[in-house]
Amino acid sequence: MKLELLKAKVKNVVWGEKTAMLAGGVLQVNKEDLLAAVNEVQNFKKISAEIARPGESVRIVPVKDVIEPRCKVGDESEVFPGMIGDVESVGSGQTFVLEGAAVVTCGKIVGFQEGIVDMSGTGADYTPFSKTNNVVLVIEPKDGIEIYEYEKACRIAGLRAAVYLATAALEAGAKADETETYELPSFAKAMTAHPGLPKVAYLYMLQTQGLLHDTYVYGLDGKKIIPSLIHPNETMDGAIVSGNCVSACDKNSTYVHQNNPVIKALYDRHGKDINFIGVIITNENVTLAEKRRSSAYSIKLAEMLGVDGLVISEEGFGNPDADLIMNCRRAEKIGIKTVLITDEFAGRDGGSQSLADAAKEADAVVTGGNANMMIVLPPLEKVIGYTDYVDVIAGGFDGSLRADGSIEVELQAITGATCELGFNKLGAKTW
Amino acid sequence: MSYKIVHYINQFFAGIGGEEKADVAPESRPGVVGPGMAFKAAFGQNAEIVGTVICGDGYFAENMEEATAQILKMISVFGADAVIAGPAFNAGRYGTACGTVAEAVQRELGIPAVTGMYAENPGVDMYRKSVYIVSTEDSARGIKTAVPAMAKLTLDILKNGTAGSPEEGGYIERGLRVNCFNDKIGAQRAVDMLIKKLKGEPFKTEYPMPDFDRVAPAQPITDMKNATIAVVTSGGIVPKGNPDRIEASSATKYGTYSIAGVQSAEEVAYATAHGGYDPTYANHDPNRVLPIDELREMERAGEFKKLYDYFFTTVGNGTPVAAAKKFGTEIGARLKKDGVDAVILTST
Numbered sequence: 008m009k010l011e012l013l014k015a016k017v018k019n020v021v022w023g024e025k026t027a028m029l030a031g032g033v034l035q036v037n038k039e040d041l042l043a044a045v046n047e048v049q050n051f052k053k054i055s056a057e058i059a060r061p062g063e064s065v066r067i068v069p070v071k072d073v074i075e076p077r078c079k080v081g082d083e084s085e086v087f088p089g090m091i092g093d094v095e096s097v098g099s100g101q102t103f104v105l106e107g108a109a110v111v112t113c114g115k116i117v118g119f120q121e122g123i124v125d126m127s128g129t130g131a132d133y134t135p136f137s138k139t140n141n142v143v144l145v146i147e148p149k150d151g152i153e154i155y156e157y158e159k160a161c162r163i164a165g166l167r168a169a170v171y172l173a174t175a176a177l178e179a180g181a182k183a184d185e186t187e188t189y190e191l192p193s194f195a196k197a198m199t200a201h202p203g204l205p206k207v208a209y210l211y212m213l214q215t216q217g218l219l220h221d222t223y224v225y226g227l228d229g230k231k232i233i234p235s236l237i238h239p240n241e242t243m244d245g246a247i248v249s250g251n252c253v254s255a256c257d258k259n260s261t262y263v264h265q266n267n268p269v270i271k272a273l274y275d276r277h278g279k280d281i282n283f284i285g286v287i288i289t290n291e292n293v294t295l296a297e298k299r300r301s302s303a304y305s306i307k308l309a310e311m312l313g314v315d316g317l318v319i320s321e322e323g324f325g326n327p328d329a330d331l332i333m334n335c336r337r338a339e340k341i342g343i344k345t346v347l348i349t350d351e352f353a354g355r356d357g358g359s360q361s362l363a364d365a366a367k368e369a370d371a372v373v374t375g376g377n378a379n380m381m382i383v384l385p386p387l388e389k390v391i392g393y394t395d396y397v398d399v400i401a402g403g404f405d406g407s408l409r410a411d412g413s414i415e416v417e418l419q420a421i422t423g424a425t426c427e428l429g430f431n432k433l434g435a436k437t438w
Numbered sequence: 439m440s441y442k443i444v445h446y447i448n449q450f451f452a453g454i455g456g457e458e459k460a461d462v463a464p465e466s467r468p469g470v471v472g473p474g475m476a477f478k479a480a481f482g483q484n485a486e487i488v489g490t491v492i493c494g495d496g497y498f499a500e501n502m503e504e505a506t507a508q509i510l511k512m513i514s515v516f517g518a519d520a521v522i523a524g525p526a527f528n529a530g531r532y533g534t535a536c537g538t539v540a541e542a543v544q545r546e547l548g549i550p551a552v553t554g555m556y557a558e559n560p561g562v563d564m565y566r567k568s569v570y571i572v573s574t575e576d577s578a579r580g581i582k583t584a585v586p587a588m589a590k591l592t593l594d595i596l597k598n599g600t601a602g603s604p605e606e607g608g609y610i611e612r613g614l615r616v617n618c619f620n621d622k623i624g625a626q627r628a629v630d631m632l633i634k635k636l637k638g639e640p641f642k643t644e645y646p647m648p649d650f651d652r653v654a655p656a657q658p659i660t661d662m663k664n665a666t667i668a669v670v671t672s673g674g675i676v677p678k679g680n681p682d683r684i685e686a687s688s689a690t691k692y693g694t695y696s697i698a699g700v701q702s703a704e705e706v707a708y709a710t711a712h713g714g715y716d717p718t719y720a721n722h723d724p725n726r727v728l729p730i731d732e733l734r735e736m737e738r739a740g741e742f743k744k745l746y747d748y749f750f751t752t753v754g755n756g757t758p759v760a761a762a763k764k765f766g767t768e769i770g771a772r773l774k775k776d777g778v779d780a781v782i783l784t785s786t
Contacts, residue, residue, distance in 0.1 A: 117713075117716075117717070120686075120713050120714075153718075154718065205633075205636040207632065207636075216715070217715070217716055218716045218718070219716045220715070220716065253713075253714060254687055254713065254714060254755070254756060267625075268623055268624070268625035268626070269625040269628065269629070271625065272625040272626045272628070272629040273629060275626075275629075276629055276633065280633045281629075281632075281633060281636070315636055316632050316635070316636045317632075318628050318629065318632055320628075324756060325714070325754070325755065325756065344632065344635045344636055345632075346628045346629075346631045346632040346635065347628075348624055348625070348628050349645070351615055351645065352688070352756045352757075352758055353614075353615035353758060354688075354758030354760050354761065355688070355758075356614060357614040357615035357616055358567060358612075358613065358614050358615075358758075358760060359758030359759045359760035359761065360648045360650075360651075360758075360759040360760070361615060361645060361648075362645075363759070364650070365647045365648055365649075365650040366647065366650075367647060369643075369647050370643055370647070371631050371632070371635050371641060371643050372643045372644055372645040372647075373624050373627045373628040373631060373644050374624075374644045374645045375624055376617045376618075377615045377616075377617050378756065379688055379756065379758060380617050402686075402687055402688065402756075403685070403686070404683070404685045404688075404690070405683035405685075417687070417688055417756075418617075419687060419688070419756055426624070427624075428624075428625060429623055429624025429625030429626070429627065429628050430623060430624065430625070431623060431624060432619045432620045432621070432622065432623055432624075433617060433618075433619055433620075433624075434617070434618055434619070434620045434624065434627070434644055435615045435616060435617050435618065435644070435645070436603070436615070436616055436618050436644075437604075437611050437613060437614065437615060437616075437646070438603055438604055438611065438612055438614045438615075438616045
């Protein structure tokens with residue numbers, strides 16, 4: 008399967024008459040058209056759109072999801088299959104990408120489980136989305152609708168906005184600045200390709216703990232899937248979509264699913280140091296039987312593929328630590344070498360045990376950092392969204408929001424700060 | 439600026455005597471004594487040892503609290519900016535004394551303290567988390583390297599307010615996880631590590647696994663009909679309004695609330711403070727997390743004798759194990775004191 012990503016590099020976003028890529032990497036957006044594209048979604052009382060650029064004195068809160076604008080080019084398939092696109096398989100052909108732009112959805116769904124994105128100051132050092140030119144949708148629900156409907160409406164609105172931006176820019180003549188090609192052969196060929204190189208797969212764990220803690224695969228609720236094989240290219244076309252509204256530091260937004268850095272890193276070393284065979288997706292359900300079923304099944308798939316090594320990425324913390332360690336133990340037991348990617352909850356002083364489970368087999372771990380670390384976010388000139396929930400946001404505490412508008416919070420409140428797909432440079436050491 | 443330093447040493451390094459003099463009580467002398475000369479040289483113009491406090495190792499070990507109090511009092515008279523203790527090398531009692539004094543100085547006098555020990559000195563395990571301990575050789579032969587390292591660390595802390603990393607500061611790891619930015623992103627680090635592991639080359643994990651604490655289950659209750667039962671939850675159910683402001687995540691506290699006479703955890707009176715799960719169903723009927731209704735029914739039916747008059751609650755979401763352990767120990771002690779026979783722990 009071969010996929011070409013046609014990337015137009017976005018260096019700025021402005022409102023204007025027509026949605027199009029202008030000279031110098033400026034994405035011009037017609038606000039009315041954008042809102043019209045998302046307004047079909049039910050259950051909104053009000054939706055507004057704002058722009059937040061890197062370096063601006065802007066805080067976005069509470070952030071639900073971030074999505075990269077993409078669309079298919081002259082193909083039968085559609086991005087975000089099963090969510091807003093058709094269910095035909097994606098991952099081949101050509102996909103147009105507005106790289107450097109992002110859609111950010113913002114709404115008080117739970118009120119205290121979503122994240123913070125600062126475009127400048129200390130917080131900007133930690134969130135990947137201070138580096139993107141953001142079109143922010145602020146979404147107010149109709150009175151009386153349930154939060155699940157609200158979450159779904161926000162999720163769909165974000166996806167629609169992302170597809171609208173890419174499609175409209177492409178139709179207005181946007182050209183790619185760069186083309187990236189991703190291709191893996193069939194298993195039959197892969198098994199005999201690159202003799203002498205170790206076969207490696209990626210075990211991609213998806214947060215699926217229940218309503219508002221979900222991930223969707225081709226529109227299916229991830230907690231109801233049996234672990235499965237997915238082609239790495241499918242993720243680039245939005246086959247995996249975030250439905251998370253929880254402690255934002257280590258929840259995978261749709262953007263990081265579209266740009267999964269583990270997949271990128273495995274492709275980079277493919278044919279040189281490793282033979283990248285494929286990707287197994289599994290879930291993180293809450294009961295022990297579900298954990299055991301998914302863990303046994305996914306490691307069995309790895310065994311069927313005959314791989315020598317597995318990168319295993321976690322999503323979330325606490326309860327999913329048990330899934331992570333279980334997956335590691337089972338793989339190592341049958342001789343598959345593992346590297347785990349996690350983050351840490353080691354206490355504000357860093358003195359506590361970092362994970363809720365441990366195993367001696369887990370001897371190769373990469374960490375996205377200690378999410379309990381405290382940071383002070385300076386007051387910023389403009390707030391998109393609402394700060395009235397900051398004291399009770401996950402990672403906040405009584406007194407988090409200070410009178411001058413600065414915020415003292417744990418890193419866990421910052422969207423994507425300790426991403427367990429290894430999206431960031433942040434890590435942790437023992438002192 | 440020249441900082442004022444007080445030096446703590448034992449009777450041996452003070453030249454008073456060996457084991458036969460280990461019972462000498464604390465005493466204070468102005469200026470340098472014994473290894474203080476070497477520190478004086480290492481500090482140069484940057485700091486001055488204004489006084490030395492001496493105590494016999496045997497005396498200290500046998501009168502720990504009293505000796506610590508006496509030593510602190512003697513140290514405080516000098517109005518120092520920092521304290522250095524030892525180095526103790528591999529001397530166990532001396533190491534313990536240095537660690538105890540250094541910790542007490544930081545806590546009670548609010549000034550930094552630095553000591554030095556051999557990695558296997560028992561004082562290291564006792565105090566590495568709270569005190570900067572410079573790694574030394576196992577005997578006094580190592581004084582030539584220990585003293586400059588301790589002096590440098592002390593000055594770094596005084597000047598910069600931080601000791602830097604263990605490598606920079608030359609101290610024994612305190613076991614604290616500290617965030618840092620790497621050159622490469624996590625995914626690249628992971629793939630690099632896997633390739634090394636597959637090739638059989640040495641690699642370094644970024645998070646060494648701790649020894650996991652496993653708790654053996656208690657013996658079952660044999661006489662349920664006469665048992666007092668308590669309910670404790672990490673599901674965050676609190677009286678509505680969250681009076682103690684328990685955090686949605688990373689709880690720093692737990693709440694203790696009376697349920698005397700309460701027949702059911704009703705929606706009007708209780709809600710969850712937990713920020714890690716969908717609160718809808720817990721808030722509609724808090725009994726789902728804190729099952730007071732069912733427990734009262736069983737109590738009435740005589741299945742057990744009494745539901746304990748209080749419930750304890752916290753938020754088990756991103757809450758560090760160290761905090762959870764502290765809450766559990768305190769709650770357990772209170773339940774035991776109040777004669778509770780068994781606890782139902784509910785999570786989410």
